[in-house]
Amino acid sequence: MHKILIIDDKHAILESLDMFFTEKGYQVFTADSGATGMALLDRHDPDVVILDIRLPDTHGISLLKHIQALEKPCKVIMITAFQDMETTIQAMKLGAYDYIHKPLDVDKIERAVDRALYTLKIDRETPQAAEMTQPPNPEVIIGKSDRMRNIFKTIGLLSQNRAPVLIQGETGTGKELIARVIHRNSLFAMEPFITFDCSAVVETLLESELFGHEKGAFTGATQSKAGKIELAGNGTLFLDEIGELPLIMQRKFLGFLQRNEYDRVGGKHPLTSRCRIIAATNRNLAEMVNNGMFRQDLFFRLKVVMIHVPLLVDRLTDIPDLVGHFLQKINWELGTDIFSLEKGVLDRLTAHTWPGNVRELENVLVEAVVRARGKVILVDEIENILLSNYPITTTRLTTYSLPHMEKEHIRTTLDRLDWNRSETARVLGISQPTLRKKIRKYGIVPSVR
Ligand SMILES: Nc1ncnc2c1ncn2[C@@H]1O[C@H](COP(=O)(O)OP(=O)(O)OP(=O)(O)O)[C@@H](O)[C@H]1O
Ligand SMILES: [Mg+2]
Structure with missing residues (x-):
């Protein structure tokens, strides 16, 4: 059972959040001051802390600092009634997971808590990457295709x-x-x-x-x-x-x-x-x-x-190596250490069409590293970045039959992955025998370049 600690001096807020999260199956602790909060923190080692900025005896920011200094810090979601730029920036800088303004929207808080727990889980499962001692060589061309x-x-x-x-x-x-x-x-x-x-x-x-x-x-x-x-x-x-x-x-x-x-x-x-x-x-x-x-x-x-020079979409098999290379470069430049990818990230990246090619991939990864609030890049985060880069989806009416489109889709995927059948089957989400059957059925052959 996940543990949530809520620290806020408004009893109405403590009660309603307590009720809400208890009902959802969390173990909830509440504190109406910084001192009580600290004590509960030590005693119960919560996974998530929902923390008000203005407390009677202390400032939320100093509590945040205290939590971040712990050996295994939990995720902190800050809440405040003030639209205060300085504090928001400071809180995020200090590693707060999220920052939510009052009046509180419980759904929003729940989403933040869910995401925080998810990140926490993946963080804990991921081994710490080795520290880099020198910058990666900027003049290497990555690619095995x-x-x-x-x-x-x-x-x-x-x-x-x-x-x-x-x-x-x-x-x-x-x-x-x-x-x-x-x-x-x-x-x-x-x-x-x-x-x-x-x-x-x-x-x-x-x-x-x-x-x-x-x-x-x-x-x-x-x-x-x-x-x-x-x-x-x-x-x-x-x-x-x-x-x-x-x-x-x-x-x-x-x-x-x-x-x-x-x-x-x-x-x-x-x-x-x-x-x-x-x-x-x-x-x-x-x-x-x-x-x-x-x-x-x-x-x-x-x-x-x-x-x-081929389009990135015509050498999708190079994406994993490119991602590894760019993460080295980006982390070195930003002074971060985010090297792990949630399962599914590479698939999502491989499914994209990359009109901006390798530079676009690099930019997406920079944004993902900057936005990451754990040690891991999440599929969700990538999805959001790609979506925000392409706000308009155009649906084109086509007059092709379904089998025709299936054939074309399989053929282009095979070509893009250099006819690596196991990769292709994986990307298409079908088994290898099914892929073989379809190749035979449609008479697909490698296209001549
Ligand atoms: N194969 C690769 N391996 C590693 N980094 C790459 C590779 N291809 C491109 N990059 C990186 O992607 C970015 C864009 O590449 P570059 O500037 O060479 O593209 P370009 O073809 O000159 O683009 P434009 O036509 O827009 O000028 C650079 O940061 C470059 O280092
Ligand atoms: Mg150029």
Whole structure:
């Protein structure tokens, strides 16, 4: 039987909560002062304390501090009549599980108590994670799926030369990370890695940002300045969002690629550079070429080596490793130690479609860690975060038959999980024999990429 201790100086509140929770099957203790509360706390070791902020003999916050300092602190739900920002923040900072305002809504309190007990249970079942002594390496690309492995191979091949690389992939798939790792593994890793965001700069400034300018080259050029190409030296120049480069700049940049030579704006002597070019885009450059929005000759120059970064939804098998990696990183950065996942969290994450790809996954985990009020990330919490990120659910009317949709759903899930049948069966919630039967029935085969 779970034990609840209620500390409040209003007898009406003590009585009604006592009645309510006793009826629900809890063992309830009540105290109308801080001192009585402390005594009951020592004697009965409750699971949850419902604690009023204003008490006749002490402040709820000091009691909260006392509880948090215990060897095995219970969960504390604070209640107060005051909408006081400072105290709310302080209470949450000190580790209160929840903070509820009066007038009291018993359902709300019951929900908070339920959740607190649940968290407590999981906390107690979860072993304490080992302390980290150094930050995780920010420049590793996590992934064991075939498509990521192929990218690793390509990076290996690129390490011995300066061939230009074009990285294509949707937002948040890891294009910049891949560019950095290519550089870090090259023979010139000790040289600079310079980023140039083609979409961030005002068009008129693009040229001088990229190529640099001489003093007096244009109004406001009071000083000569090196461009990004010059800064990259013998290292790597990363051109982000290359699809946004205006046509006129495309022509000038192509000139540089063809001759390894360029002029600062207003410069009299051409400069040379041997920097490696890595370009990235989330646009379909081939299509832009067809539409006359991107120069074909530049496209061919850039895509000597092309890397397609898959959507996260096309490498769901990487999610567990990514989650582990991000938890290390996040906990290190936030100074927290939340490493455990409630059973079901990975399934929930694997069921999501991830339009924002790996970056979205990382952001969801940051929020989950920040919101966690135990040592464990709960399925509920993940569910809430995902729901609040996608408030509008669109239902599309389709004219497909049910068997057709079943077939398609099974096929895409198989593809996404690299045809790992046991994983697929688990995600779909069916047995492996059933999955095999359906594969045969519908004649499903791996799709060609
Ligand atoms: N495979 C991976 N392993 C570890 N971290 C990853 C991986 N892929 C992406 N990340 C992390 O996810 C975040 C987003 O990645 P990145 O900035 O490289 O994406 P991007 O493709 O450049 O996105 P955008 O097109 O929006 O600029 C970064 O914090 C990056 O370190
Ligand atoms: Mg990027």
